[in-house]
Amino acid sequence: VVIKHTVSYLKGLDKSNVIKCIKHFPGDGIEERDQHLVLGINNLSIEDWEKSFGEVYRTHINNGVEMIMAGHIALPNYQKYLVKGLEDKDVLPATLASELIQDLLKEKLNFNGLVITDASHMLGMTSSMQRKDYVPKAIAAGCDMFLFFNDIDEDFNYMLNGYKNGVITNERLHDALRRILGLKAKLGLNIEKPKRSLKDLDVIGCKEHKEMQKEAIDKGISLIKDTKNVLPINNKKHKRVRLYIIEGEKNGIYKPNEEFEKLCVEKLEKEGFIVTLNDRGVRAKGSVEKYKKEVDLALVFVDVKGYAEQNNMRIKYSGPMSNEIPWFVHEVPTVVVSFNFTNHLHDLTMAKCYINAYSDCKETINQLVDKLLGKSEFKGKYFNENVWANQFQAKL
Template identity: 65%
Template sequence: MAKVNLKQKPYNLDEIQINWVKETIKNMTTEEKIGQLFFNLFFFGNDHFSGNKYTNKEILDKFHIGGARYHGANSEEVQGLINQLQKDAKIPLLVAANCDAGGNGACSDGTYIASGAQAEASRDTKVSYQAGYVSGRESTSLGVNVNFDPCVDILKNWRNTIVNTRAYGTNADDVIKYTNAYIQGLNHSEIITCIKHWPGDGTEERDQHLVLGVNELSVKEWEESFGRVYRNHIDNGVEMIMAGHIALPEYQKFLMPELEDKDILPATLAPELIEDLLKTKLNFNGLVITDASHMLGMTSAMRREDYVPKSIAAGCDMFLFFNNIDEDFQFMLNGYKNGVITEERLQDALERILGLKAKLNLHIKQSNNQLLKDKKELEIIGCEEHIKMSIEAADKGITLVKDTQNNLPINPINHKRVRLYMLEGEKGGIYESNSSTQDLIKSELENRGYIVTINNGFDRIKGKTLQYREETDLALVIGNIVGYGAENNYRIRWKAAMANEVPWFVHEVPTIFASLNFTTHLHDVTMVKTYINAYKDTHESIIQLIDKMEGKSKFKGTPNENVWTNKWQAKL
């Protein structure tokens, strides 16, 4: 077993900090030690995921959790929750957010800068740097001290939508370049960086929320791609790595030749991938956390009472989210008492956890009453400086993939009557498209002199072709398809069979398709001759998109090869 060295990177602790770590662990009860292994997910309002019946304070007092994440809410609500949690915690908490594109990942009113895909398209490391910079500044104003990003996956498979927008490239060089810049921006704030999803997503199309993920690369292929990415960040001192529920069969069998297909487990449960490859061969001296434990990539491996402690035994140091808090805590405690988690492994995990808290000096801030955040710090959320960065990122990133019919630019004289088609994805899920986007686009076009008619996508009746051509000057199709964890991959889903929103009209009137999220929709609309990737439905992005459609600003983004989805028709 690879043991942590708190004097070396990524900790670099002095003797006083190390002494606090060791003495704190020494004075813990067994239950307190077990609790430190858990990251709890807190909700605003009804806690419908964990079946929790406890107050937040009771969770801290009874289960002694080491880390916290939260779901939803605006900046004031989030800051209030974190302040209360830190106030009530005996040992200060690691508090995480998912800021992969800006402060919008930390609170609902945070500033979006650019997704990984948008940063890649901009071909400017300044964009990813500013995404990290704003992510750090806005999240730390709330009390967040860990960022579960950036995503360092490589988008090799165009069908993959779980990391489609979060990946910074289709090759190791781009991923390294843009994620290095992101972390440089993030490092302006006092925050822990957690990269993901070890050992690497993006080679297949399936989603670990629903099935065991598999990275099919050979040992040589992995070393030349994902291996380079992880070595780069480990060498640069990244503090935390999130293990995905992803198997790496070729490498696992190379490390353990006796393994058969039936023995292959996700990284979160595979000591050969955590202890042998990551912590020993790649010399990662930081903290490994599991991805969310309710995902099927983990739950389908074995009984929960077995995999809860086995994750720690395999080399993971923290366990992300309870299913049932009483049950999971007991599963972990039983695993320790039964010897699944050895004394040595528990001690090492605790040193890695408390080592990060010591690196941030959370214990000193707690004793000096400096851990709690002031409302005045929230003035940075959505500030003018950050909005300017968002506008700049949109300007550099929005990508004209093709315009083979020469439909651009448009203007309110020749294209006055616009038929607007809104294609949306999942509703009521963890993430969904903004319901106000249609109104925003309509309003912005009308302010510029266009007359906008919203198409009824449920209508199968197309009407008279000549009449449509007479009454419509421009068909604008907006793909605002958003979803998460309910499908293995997200594609265009028409509102009805053969609905009138399917682009039958591309040869009747000028037609433009613009995606506000996923970048590979051309697979389903190869007939479209003008296609744009705009990456996000923020107000700043919509303004930039229409400016570019009107020729008031140049398209500056560069598409990668995935946008063509291996279809020759997509390029026509």
């Protein structure tokens, strides 16, 4: 599956004259932690790695991929096979392990392109040794470019001292330079060309792009289940809507769309619904019978985003047992929609009608509401068994 879709993507980059880079070697798909915060461990056996990650990298290398990013990920079983007597304390991330970059990637897999490190401030790298040591060691291990400075003068001198002290050999230095210059030449950067204006970027967001966006969103929004036949909704039977917005971190690198709430209310009101926003952080639920008299439909819109250790964020409510927890799924018709992650059903197994919408932009909100109303069919079908998180009640 990975090969099928990544090959298609890389072919698209080729057509646009964009250098291709794949990451993160040797593969982190079995490590649930994040290398921004801890050294990643790919603990597959040699045989299992060869027929999974190895096959993916081998395919792209044979297809001519130009760049590979080395990850702050260790591959201890393969490393110990390549370096006899290697002890656990000596296991290093691929970015610092010559047996993985030089021996496995460049020689065994025959990769003749450019290797770049992942970001140098990540703890998967900093947890290995002092910065003055790992800055030049990354190049000595076979990486050809070093990603991100801490302090430009200090890091430059760390690298220079590594060369002067023989950590980086002349042979390794010139091999890295050949790969860098060769890559630039492939893009024709060694040939003087007419300067382009920033106005060339005006094409971004053009009508054609907007149509592509609409088509992608239309094909993506997925009705995962509707076991109580809540859908379609309408502004007569479900006139009074209680809208619950569940958000993640507000000030993170990836924060929710600041206009999300407003856009949701505007679209629902445009379709003739009376929308009441739930008061966040309130613990009291109040009278159930009163709630049922006031609410015809509950919409739970989950707009949770995150980064690093919370790349895949769980549902987090505004307070302990606050009133937005879906206690009302058996009291009034309820629709739950996740606008980002695909695994939120794991924490929302009580939902009887659940949708994955994948993004929180205005176009997604508009198309989602149209689909709830039955104006447009749900076309998304690209989810698999993982959406149920191995929970039997998620399917009920």
